[in-house]
Amino acid sequence: MRIGVLGAGQLGRMLALAGYPLAKTFVFYDLSGSPSVGIGEVIVDRDGRYLDDFLSRVDRVTYEFEHLPVEVAEKIAAEKPVYPSPRALQVCQNREAEKTLFGELGIPTPQWKIATCADSLKKAAEELGCPVVAKSNTEGYDGKGQAVLRSPEEAAEAWKSIGHPRLIVEKFVEFSREVSMIAARAEDGDIAFYPMAENTHHEGILRYSIAPAPGLSPDTRSEAERYIRALLSELDYVGVLTLELFETENGLVANEMAPRVHNSGHWTIEGASTSQFENHIRAVSGHALGDTAARGVSCMINIIGEHGDIDSILRLPYAHVHLYDKGERPGRKLGHINILADSYEELVWRVRNCAEFLPGSPEFSCSLTRG
Amino acid sequence: MRIGVLGAGQLGRMLALAGYPLAKTFVFYDLSGSPSVGIGEVIVDRDGRYLDDFLSRVDRVTYEFEHLPVEVAEKIAAEKPVYPSPRALQVCQNREAEKTLFGELGIPTPQWKIATCADSLKKAAEELGCPVVAKSNTEGYDGKGQAVLRSPEEAAEAWKSIGHPRLIVEKFVEFSREVSMIAARAEDGDIAFYPMAENTHHEGILRYSIAPAPGLSPDTRSEAERYIRALLSELDYVGVLTLELFETENGLVANEMAPRVHNSGHWTIEGASTSQFENHIRAVSGHALGDTAARGVSCMINIIGEHGDIDSILRLPYAHVHLYDKGERPGRKLGHINILADSYEELVWRVRNCAEFLPGSPEFSCSLTRG
Numbered sequence: 241m242r243i244g245v246l247g248a249g250q251l252g253r254m255l256a257l258a259g260y261p262l263a264k265t266f267v268f269y270d271l272s273g274s275p276s277v278g279i280g281e282v283i284v285d286r287d288g289r290y291l292d293d294f295l296s297r298v299d300r301v302t303y304e305f306e307h308l309p310v311e312v313a314e315k316i317a318a319e320k321p322v323y324p325s326p327r328a329l330q331v332c333q334n335r336e337a338e339k340t341l342f343g344e345l346g347i348p349t350p351q352w353k354i355a356t357c358a359d360s361l362k363k364a365a366e367e368l369g370c371p372v373v374a375k376s377n378t379e380g381y382d383g384k385g386q387a388v389l390r391s392p393e394e395a396a397e398a399w400k401s402i403g404h405p406r407l408i409v410e411k412f413v414e415f416s417r418e419v420s421m422i423a424a425r426a427e428d429g430d431i432a433f434y435p436m437a438e439n440t441h442h443e444g445i446l447r448y449s450i451a452p453a454p455g456l457s458p459d460t461r462s463e464a465e466r467y468i469r470a471l472l473s474e475l476d477y478v479g480v481l482t483l484e485l486f487e488t489e490n491g492l493v494a495n496e497m498a499p500r501v502h503n504s505g506h507w508t509i510e511g512a513s514t515s516q517f518e519n520h521i522r523a524v525s526g527h528a529l530g531d532t533a534a535r536g537v538s539c540m541i542n543i544i545g546e547h548g549d550i551d552s553i554l555r556l557p558y559a560h561v562h563l564y565d566k567g568e569r570p571g572r573k574l575g576h577i578n579i580l581a582d583s584y585e586e587l588v589w590r591v592r593n594c595a596e597f598l599p600g601s602p603e604f605s606c607s608l609t610r611g
Numbered sequence: 612m613r614i615g616v617l618g619a620g621q622l623g624r625m626l627a628l629a630g631y632p633l634a635k636t637f638v639f640y641d642l643s644g645s646p647s648v649g650i651g652e653v654i655v656d657r658d659g660r661y662l663d664d665f666l667s668r669v670d671r672v673t674y675e676f677e678h679l680p681v682e683v684a685e686k687i688a689a690e691k692p693v694y695p696s697p698r699a700l701q702v703c704q705n706r707e708a709e710k711t712l713f714g715e716l717g718i719p720t721p722q723w724k725i726a727t728c729a730d731s732l733k734k735a736a737e738e739l740g741c742p743v744v745a746k747s748n749t750e751g752y753d754g755k756g757q758a759v760l761r762s763p764e765e766a767a768e769a770w771k772s773i774g775h776p777r778l779i780v781e782k783f784v785e786f787s788r789e790v791s792m793i794a795a796r797a798e799d800g801d802i803a804f805y806p807m808a809e810n811t812h813h814e815g816i817l818r819y820s821i822a823p824a825p826g827l828s829p830d831t832r833s834e835a836e837r838y839i840r841a842l843l844s845e846l847d848y849v850g851v852l853t854l855e856l857f858e859t860e861n862g863l864v865a866n867e868m869a870p871r872v873h874n875s876g877h878w879t880i881e882g883a884s885t886s887q888f889e890n891h892i893r894a895v896s897g898h899a900l901g902d903t904a905a906r907g908v909s910c911m912i913n914i915i916g917e918h919g920d921i922d923s924i925l926r927l928p929y930a931h932v933h934l935y936d937k938g939e940r941p942g943r944k945l946g947h948i949n950i951l952a953d954s955y956e957e958l959v960w961r962v963r964n965c966a967e968f969l970p971g972s973p974e975f976s977c978s979l980t981r982g
Contacts, residue, residue, distance in 0.1 A: 513951075563634035565631075
């Protein structure tokens, strides 16, 4: 089966690496002009002139990047099966639509309002109570297009700095940690849930994911499963879906979702029986889902901006190196390391050892290290 | 780093799948005219006209197939580093040279003689005592170019059926099972040994490999490590080397070696911390070797000739499917399934369950099932 992937970055690369052993082949459709996938066939098409050519070469289509025009996905869906459906894409591209859907499905979110000018941003901040986070309603990711308002007086400046005509303003949530739930849904409706991950961000970029999230109560896990199941069913979803959540004193609060494999699921390559990448390919191809159970405990460390001392990391018997073969640039995701262990205690010092060789890494901090 | 691979079959495919995460890229050099690798760049060159072109595109060279002219490997070695060295290739292509080297290094082999005509084959059979196995001295693999002689009188017929001007004649060895030792040696001389595998052949083709080999005594393991260490050192070897052995009442007896990753090491993809493919790429690239420890117990089942019911196999939570994306043909290796378990008991029934979906598979038999 020939799988077409919209986008041609590291997620596409890892999808292909997981898909080749299932006898899938890959064609990547790149709208950015800077594909980094490094394997498979790549069609670079900045002007949208080669879409028909792309479609003639594939049997099914999926994506690794959700910031592409919904019209493109819809046009494709008229010709070939697209998983997940363009509707999932549409919802994930629009924070207002996403929060509205969460609300309809009974998934708690931070209180939110829409702002369409500096004045309405100020008013929203006043009504919600600061601090609030203002985010561009569309096109934002990895912490871009966001501003925190400590007081309503900062509205004018924040409005200017974001530079977007429609913002979503969210009341700041007091949370103990950020977690994510990744699940896959097959064509026949079968759903497989991964163990949840605990995620640590730094400067808006994910740095560490530990899975299974330590000390997670069974109730919290059931709650997350209920939420993502509701989303998967409502969207008649096929493939891997990620739901980012805050853990708070009053239960889980949804932050956002991503209609694809996710950075916080990279630990699954060695840390789970079947990786998120393989399960996405299985779902998109119409196969049964693979076992999602964890193999020991894992931590994924992102390599951001510079590679550090990879040769030394390759000497660590518990480290698995995954490079994306990209050039160094501040803030750029260049690869990740999966650290495996049999216990969380062991995991913590292994992660610290490894992070020593990654000069840009923030100090390792998570619920385990905070005691 | 750009790695050139001589040969373009499934071993090259799995080398590439393991090498991409280490930011390696691959160019395959195919002399057969029928590459099946399916990834990377492939240079098909039946007449040897594009060797310079191939060399200009790679930094280091290795192989996945040892039956290529040693002159080609030597010509390449004059231009670019080749790992393992052409000498290893030369020894492995010539059973007489191989057995001689084994003898020099104190590695036991079956008693053997050379035959250069039907008469000398008959004489060898008489002197060694039947049954004997006659094999073409060069160019044989997967049981091709071989004949078993039950009596010296079968010499004329065997000579004709093999059709090769120089045969090696080996006394039949009474063995309890076939095992293999796979080890990797780094540029700096560091060696890593994999747990040994127990191998079951059917009609000259490997069908099942179980690892770690059940019930292996520590002494037997040390013996195998000593033998392969002697070979790795003598050949100043860089990369993965495989040594096939018979386990007998009087200890291990070497059958043959392969200067590459090996079918009996495919279980390492999910069954070991670092796969044989990754360790070969690490060695060839000058990196440190990765941990070779087993993760649980594994059985590799080869998919031979026809694919069977892959969709049902994908439903088995303990099965990992590795397809080579090749067309069906009797006796052809089309892929393999790695079965994982926590105990041998569990492994046996899991393998049996899986084999149900592979119609061409012989009944699962190994030291575990023979009680």
